[in-house]
Amino acid sequence: MTKFIEIAGTGVTAILLHPWRSAVTAGAVTVVLLPYLVCLGLSHGLRLEAESSIQLGADLYVSGIQFGHKVPIPLVAKSQIERIDGVTEVVPRIVGAIAIGRNRESAVVVGMPVDRFATGASFLEGRLPGQNSVNELVLGSELAHRLNLKLDSRIPPFYQNAQGEKVSSVVGIFRPDAPVWQANLILTTLTTAAAIFNQEGLVNDFLVYCRPGYEDHVRAKVLETVSYRAQGSSGGPRPMVIQRTDLTAVLPTGLLGQQGVFELHFVLVFAVGILVVLVTSGLGLSERRREIGILKATGWQTDEILFRSLVEGCLLSLAAAALAIVLGLVWLRVFNGFWIAGVFLYGAGVSPAFRVPFVLAPAPALLTVLIALVVVMTGSIYSTWRAATASPAEAMR
Amino acid sequence: MLGARVAPRSWTTLKRPANFPTFFNIPVMKRSGPRFIFVGILMLTMLAAAALTADNLSLARRRSHADEFQRLLGGLGLGPSVDLAGCPMCFDARASFACKEDEGALPGSKFLCRHHACSVLRYRPIPLEPAAIHKDGTR
Amino acid sequence: MSDQVILETRNLCKVFRAGKSEVRAVDDLSVSIAAGSFTALTGPSGCGKTTLLSLLGALDRPSSGQVFFLGRELSRYSDVELARLRRRMGFVFQNFSLIAGLPVWDNITYPLIPRGVGRRERRDIAAQMLARFGLDDKADRSPSELSGGEQQRVALARALAGQPDIILADEPISNLDPVNSAAVMSCLQQIHAEGKTVVLSVHEPAIAPPGSRVISMAGGRIQREEIR
Ligand SMILES: Nc1ncnc2c1ncn2[C@@H]1O[C@H](COP(=O)(O)OP(=O)(O)OP(=O)(O)O)[C@@H](O)[C@H]1O
Ligand SMILES: [Mg+2]
Ligand SMILES: [Zn+2]
Numbered sequence: 001m002t003k004f005i006e007i008a009g010t011g012v013t014a015i016l017l018h019p020w021r022s023a024v025t026a027g028a029v030t031v032v033l034l035p036y037l038v039c040l041g042l043s044h045g046l047r048l049e050a051e052s053s054i055q056l057g058a059d060l061y062v063s064g065i066q067f068g069h070k071v072p073i074p075l076v077a078k079s080q081i082e083r084i085d086g087v088t089e090v091v092p093r094i095v096g097a098i099a100i101g102r103n104r105e106s107a108v109v110v111g112m113p114v115d116r117f118a119t120g121a122s123f124l125e126g127r128l129p130g131q132n133s134v135n136e137l138v139l140g141s142e143l144a145h146r147l148n149l150k151l152d153s154r155i156p157p158f159y160q161n162a163q164g165e166k167v168s169s170v171v172g173i174f175r176p177d178a179p180v181w182q183a184n185l186i187l188t189t190l191t192t193a194a195a196i197f198n199q200e201g202l203v204n205d206f207l208v209y210c211r212p213g214y215e216d217h218v219r220a221k222v223l224e225t226v227s228y229r230a231q232g233s234s235g236g237p238r239p240m241v242i243q244r245t246d247l248t249a250v251l252p253t254g255l256l257g258q259q260g261v262f263e264l265h266f267v268l269v270f271a272v273g274i275l276v277v278l279v280t281s282g283l284g285l286s287e288r289r290r291e292i293g294i295l296k297a298t299g300w301q302t303d304e305i306l307f308r309s310l311v312e313g314c315l316l317s318l319a320a321a322a323l324a325i326v327l328g329l330v331w332l333r334v335f336n337g338f339w340i341a342g343v344f345l346y347g348a349g350v351s352p353a354f355r356v357p358f359v360l361a362p363a364p365a366l367l368t369v370l371i372a373l374v375v376v377m378t379g380s381i382y383s384t385w386r387a388a389t390a391s392p393a394e395a396m397r
Numbered sequence: 398m399l400g401a402r403v404a405p406r407s408w409t410t411l412k413r414p415a416n417f418p419t420f421f422n423i424p425v426m427k428r429s430g431p432r433f434i435f436v437g438i439l440m441l442t443m444l445a446a447a448a449l450t451a452d453n454l455s456l457a458r459r460r461s462h463a464d465e466f467q468r469l470l471g472g473l474g475l476g477p478s479v480d481l482a483g484c485p486m487c488f489d490a491r492a493s494f495a496c497k498e499d500e501g502a503l504p505g506s507k508f509l510c511r512h513h514a515c516s517v518l519r520y521r522p523i524p525l526e527p528a529a530i531h532k533d534g535t536r
Numbered sequence: 537m538s539d540q541v542i543l544e545t546r547n548l549c550k551v552f553r554a555g556k557s558e559v560r561a562v563d564d565l566s567v568s569i570a571a572g573s574f575t576a577l578t579g580p581s582g583c584g585k586t587t588l589l590s591l592l593g594a595l596d597r598p599s600s601g602q603v604f605f606l607g608r609e610l611s612r613y614s615d616v617e618l619a620r621l622r623r624r625m626g627f628v629f630q631n632f633s634l635i636a637g638l639p640v641w642d643n644i645t646y647p648l649i650p651r652g653v654g655r656r657e658r659r660d661i662a663a664q665m666l667a668r669f670g671l672d673d674k675a676d677r678s679p680s681e682l683s684g685g686e687q688q689r690v691a692l693a694r695a696l697a698g699q700p701d702i703i704l705a706d707e708p709i710s711n712l713d714p715v716n717s718a719a720v721m722s723c724l725q726q727i728h729a730e731g732k733t734v735v736l737s738v739h740e741p742a743i744a745p746p747g748s749r750v751i752s753m754a755g756g757r758i759q760r761e762e763i764r
Contacts (some may be wrong), residue, residue: 012431017637043517050475052463057472061491070494097481106482118647123462181474207471250520258410289499294633297595298647299623302615319438329448342516346478393596
């Protein structure tokens with residue numbers, strides 16, 4: 001027992017025998033792990049938000065489809081859907097893209113019936129657009145930041161329609177810690193949104209809420225009864241219904257296999273990482289080979305030398321993984337994903353003005369430790385083994 | 398018994414005799430060095446574990462606004478994009494039924510959309526159910 | 537002195553290849569070393585002393601021929617058995633081969649670690665060895681801070697720390713002044729007197745103690761043998 005503790009002790013000492021080598025090894029592994037960890041954390045954080053978006057959203061979304069594309073649906077269809085058995089509420093919603101400001105910042109306009117805004121909201125500063133209000137907007141935190149708009153700011157006319165130009169006012173700004181998709185949002189009433197796009201009488205979706213268990217029935221009924229067809233034509237859009245289960249089905253599952261090409265990218269990075277560690281851990285380091293030769297010559301067994309190397313490698317990879325985790329948390333929490341968020345989140349700037357979704361669950365963190373171990377061990381154990389199985393005189397040369 | 402330890406035990410680099418067959422001048426190891434490094438690594442690991450735990454425990458508090466937001470807006474947003482300018486499907490699979498740049502005539506153009514290609518949350522488009530089209534077409 | 541042969545070589549050859557040229561560092565050499573004997577290898581530089589010693593010490597594999605330890609051929613030893621065997625031998629390297637960065641006391645007792653000797657005990661052993669060689673105050677120094685002669689004595693201390701049965705010392709006094717070389721030689725003689733086998737290489741055969749066997753080498757072969 002003393003023997004193993006003592007040998008383990010020499011493993012710790014070995015880190016200090018070649019401080020630069022150790023630092024470079026741990027550093028290289030940290031550099032490899034950090035973006036991976038950030039990516040896993042972003043992926044998980046986003047996924048949680050996506051799940052709540054699905055779970056707390058409507059039971060069904062009814063819109064139009066034409067030539068495989070989503071098209072708006074006439075507002076008049078609302079009453080047709082409301083009549084379906086089991087439907088409890090139908091909410092029309094407009095979701096559209098505009099560009100605003102001198103720099104043409106892209107924004108997402110969402111319009112909802114004003115009675116939806118009756119309640120207060122803790123996720124914004126200010127208030128929601130009020131009854132009978134026109135052109136009252138709630139802005140996303142990123143958009144407000146980019147346009148340099150504050151609460152009660154006035155926005156010069158940014159759209160034109162049949163009624164001419166209107167000055168709008170900012171009545172609310174989303175808090176940065178609301179879900180990411182608020183970042184570039186312009187939330188307003190259905191009327192104002194329709195005016196912005198000059199599309200009276202049309203909406204993008206109906207959010208349909210129904211009694212539990214009625215989803216399939218409602219879906220079938222909507223497809224059956226909601227008529228789109230322009231008079232005297234057999235063409236035109238048809239209704240399309242998305243159910244909650246459709247959405248959960250497209251979300252990827254599992255820890256791995258969800259990130260697409262970025263995984264391939266990281267497989268390559270790991271391969272490079274292993275090579276770097278191979279080099280730093282002594283394939284080319286004659287000093288280290290010599291040291292192992294001395295150990296062999298003075299009566300160390302190969303397995304004892306490997307154990308020493310194992311302890312050294314374990315500690316180095318533990319240090320690298322821990323460092324990567326700490327740095328990852330600091331980067332995403334303290335610096336709010338400065339720069340890296342923009343790499344993975346489309347539309348995010350270098351320094352996002354919204355809270356970047358980042359959840360580093362224990363499983364990916366453990367995976368990080370594991371990967372660090374694999375990378376360091378592949379590199380160092382191999383070179384140690386090579387040196388330890390050569391004859392001592394050869395290794396010491 | 399061990400004699401006076403007058404030796405400078407420091408990390409300062411010392412000149413080694415010319416006949417010493419190594420390249421670099423290696424600093425003298427402090428006696429406390431290994432212990433220091435061991436404790437340091439353990440503390441770093443513990444710090445990481447603590448930070449991770451704290452972060453995961455505060456998760457619920459940080460996401461407190463999420464539920465209210467999604468209830469009010471009826472479910473908005475799904476993917477790794479914060480606006481509709483790039484690939485609308487990346488913003489929300491409900492906003493577009495297909496990836497904007499996924500329709501090229503190129504064979505195997507699956508990854509043509511750069512928003513999807515390097516995305517942290519990659520999902521398929523919602524399948525357009527043929528049955529639905531059929532139903533509508535016949536009635 | 538017993539007549540038991542502890543180390544023996546038969547037709548031992550070691551060939552080094554550097555590019556096209558070949559160096560026969562040890563050439564068809566047969567010698568046997570009796571347990572408890574004192575043997576000195578001499579000869580001009582490059583005659584193969586170091587190579588022979590490392591073959592005897594199981595540090596290198598012969599190109600051909602055999603080395604026997606107590607009648608058993610070394611190539612039939614397993615890795616673990618070889619390690620055990622090396623623990624019974626103390627090797628002093630011509631270039632000292634100390635581990636830079638480790639303090640002197642740790643260098644001396646590093647071979648004891650896999651034998652399960654605890655840290656405190658190792659320090660004690662190191663202190664004893666250092667006192668024996670007049671290096672009491674150097675325990676916590678780095679080898680790089682020592683003079684060549686001091687390093688040589690540290691290397692000898694390391695070889696002796698494990699209380700080996702055989703000492704194989706490659707030019708253990710080449711860097712020492714007369715006073716220190718006399719001290720080292722008397723130390724080796726003392727070990728010999730304790731019944732250990734000593735094999736050393738020296739440039740100056742005159743320093744070999746009376747009654748020792750002196751083997752003169754040239755070109756990897758034994759040229760002459762005498763008892764002083
Ligand atoms: N690794 C090697 N590769 C090639 N040739 C070698 C190697 N080691 C030794 N030699 C050659 O083998 C011969 C014997 O070398 P060795 O070191 O045994 O000599 P030596 O008697 O110890 O000399 P010295 O008294 O200078 O230490 C020399 O000619 C040397 O050049
Ligand atoms: Mg020599
Ligand atoms: Zn896309």
